[in-house]
Amino acid sequence: MESNVPLLLLVICSLNMVEAQLKLYNMRASKLPTNIFSTTDGYVKVICGSAVLGKTAVRNNDPNPWWEEEFTYFQAQENDVLKLEVYDSDILFDDLLGVCQRQIKVGTYTHDCYLDKGGTLHYTYTLG
Numbered sequence: 001m002e003s004n005v006p007l008l009l010l011v012i013c014s015l016n017m018v019e020a021q022l023k024l025y026n027m028r029a030s031k032l033p034t035n036i037f038s039t040t041d042g043y044v045k046v047i048c049g050s051a052v053l054g055k056t057a058v059r060n061n062d063p064n065p066w067w068e069e070e071f072t073y074f075q076a077q078e079n080d081v082l083k084l085e086v087y088d089s090d091i092l093f094d095d096l097l098g099v100c101q102r103q104i105k106v107g108t109y110t111h112d113c114y115l116d117k118g119g120t121l122h123y124t125y126t127l128g
C-alpha cells in the first residue's frame with residue numbers, strides 16, 4: 001500500500017502559505033511638525049511587502065489630518081511588512097516625516113506610530 005504522507009505534507013505546507021486579505025483604515029495623524037517655510041500638507045504612502053498599495057489624498061495645511069481612504073490587499077500573508085510612509089507635500093520636494101513598519105498578524109489591531117520628524121500616525125488594520 002502506498003503512503004499518503006508526502007501528499008499530506010504538501011497540503012500542510014500549502015495551507016501555511018495561504019493568502020489573506022489585508023484592510024487598512026482609520027488613518028489619522030496628530031501634531032505633524034510645522035515650520036516657517038511651508039504649511040503641513042500630509043499624505044501617506046502605503047506599502048505591503050513588495051506591493052505599493054497607493055497613497056492617500058494630501059490634506060492641505062492641517063497638522064492633525066485624517067484620511068478616509070481604505071486600502072485593501074488580497075495577496076497579503078501573515079508576517080508581511082506593512083510600511084506606511086508619512087510625507088509633507090511641498091512644491092519641490094515632499095518631506096518624509098517618518099516611516100511606520102510592522103509585521104502584520106491575523107486579527108484587527110490599532111497602532112500609534114511616532115514619526116522621526118515629530119507627530120504621530122494612528123491607524124487600524126485587519127488581516128484575515
Ligand SMILES: [Ca+2]
Nearest residue numbers: 038039041089
Ligand atoms: Ca508642505
